[in-house]
Amino acid sequence: MNSIGVASERSGVGIEAIRYYEREGVVPAADRQANGRRVYDDAAITRLRFVRRCRGLGFSINQVKTLLSLSLSRKENCEDVSRIGHKHLDEVRQKIIDLQMLEGALVELLTNCEGGEARCPLLVRLFED
Amino acid sequence: MNSIGVASERSGVGIEAIRYYEREGVVPAADRQANGRRVYDDAAITRLRFVRRCRGLGFSINQVKTLLSLSLSRKENCEDVSRIGHKHLDEVRQKIIDLQMLEGALVELLTNCEGGEARCPLLVRLFED
DNA sequence: CTTGATCCTGTAGTAACTACAGGATGCATA
DNA sequence: TATGCATCCTGTAGTTACTACAGGATCAAG
Numbered sequence: 385m386n387s388i389g390v391a392s393e394r395s396g397v398g399i400e401a402i403r404y405y406e407r408e409g410v411v412p413a414a415d416r417q418a419n420g421r422r423v424y425d426d427a428a429i430t431r432l433r434f435v436r437r438c439r440g441l442g443f444s445i446n447q448v449k450t451l452l453s454l455s456l457s458r459k460e461n462c463e464d465v466s467r468i469g470h471k472h473l474d475e476v477r478q479k480i481i482d483l484q485m486l487e488g489a490l491v492e493l494l495t496n497c498e499g500g501e502a503r504c505p506l507l508v509r510l511f512e513d
Numbered sequence: 514m515n516s517i518g519v520a521s522e523r524s525g526v527g528i529e530a531i532r533y534y535e536r537e538g539v540v541p542a543a544d545r546q547a548n549g550r551r552v553y554d555d556a557a558i559t560r561l562r563f564v565r566r567c568r569g570l571g572f573s574i575n576q577v578k579t580l581l582s583l584s585l586s587r588k589e590n591c592e593d594v595s596r597i598g599h600k601h602l603d604e605v606r607q608k609i610i611d612l613q614m615l616e617g618a619l620v621e622l623l624t625n626c627e628g629g630e631a632r633c634p635l636l637v638r639l640f641e642d
Numbered sequence: 643c644t645t646g647a648t649c650c651t652g653t654a655g656t657a658a659c660t661a662c663a664g665g666a667t668g669c670a671t672a
Numbered sequence: 673t674a675t676g677c678a679t680c681c682t683g684t685a686g687t688t689a690c691t692a693c694a695g696g697a698t699c700a701a702g
Contacts, residue, residue: 389648394642399649400691408689419698421649426642433640437611442571445689455622455635462626469626473619476612482566483609490602493584497591497598506584511562513523513555518679528680529660537658548667550680574658 388414391424395432402432410435410449441479447472485510517543520553524561531561539564539578570608576601614639 392399405411406422411431414422424432431452438448450468457465492505521528534540535551540560543551553561560581567577579597586594621634 404690430641431637434637437640440571441608441611442569451636465626466623469619469623473616476616476619479570480609480612480616483570483605487602487605487609490598490605494595494598497594507580508560508563511566512559533659
């Protein structure tokens with residue numbers, strides 16, 4: 385079992401952010417030792433890492449909550465899971481497309497740049513109509 | 514030339530966010546008509562769209578500023594552009610990897626779910642050590 | 643038994659918007 | 673030409689998602 389400091393280090397989520405996620409119900413409240421200190425097992429740390437990754441990919445806290453709840457749903461609300469899951473899948477795929485365009489543009493920029501060319505492709509051109 | 518309302522609609526950036534980006538120097542101040550109203554050309558709208566996409570991909574306002582400035586740099590600071598560009602390229606590629614993992618997990622979740630299986634793969638397992 | 647690191651709660655500050663309020667201006671329509 | 677409704681302006685206040693203390697308890701090494 386890990387202290388909040390170790391959980392922070394291993395998940396990449398700041399200590400204060402971990403406590404914030406607990407307050408906001410993004411993750412379940414951590415168990416406490418007799419002295420009142422929080423303890424985290426590997427699953428809890430993985431969950432924190434999941435939250436961090438999702439936030440870094442531009443999902444809101446509410447979306448992360450939804451994603452976390454998706455796999456906890458039971459058979460009964462499978463239709464809901466399907467509908468919500470597909471919506472998020474669409475969004476994930478659009479983000480991948482956007483990132484791949486950005487990747488391509490950055491590669492071109494760096495190739496030109498390192499080839500000694502003064503003219504750089506404008507990144508903003510990326511998202512023309 | 515477009516009004517701020519049209520620019521908002523075409524870029525997907527809210528009117529108040531557009532004015533906020535101007536105040537913060539994320540985008541250059543828009544030209545004004547004689548009556549004081551802002552006007553936006555296609556390039557300005559594309560730039561706003563670029564900001565929105567990047568923000569949606571989890572980049573901070575400062576990172577977006579940096580990305581916008583990358584292609585405006587001159588030959589002299591090509592080394593800087595290269596260094597900064599590579600750092601961002603790494604981050605873009607990591608985000609793509611994360612999103613592809615999330616995509617795969619969502620597809621699996623939905624396949625099981627729609628196949629009538631009660632057991633759903635845990636999305637949080639995604640980011641185990 | 644001290645001392646420095648780590649934890650606790652609680653509050654205040656910051657980043658990036660978002661939502662008014664109050665007033666001017668534009669533009670279609672009677 | 674009048675009117676009325678949409679859109680714009682500036683400015684301030686509120687929200688989300690943290691981040692940074694303050695002040696105090698607790699742990700663990702020496």
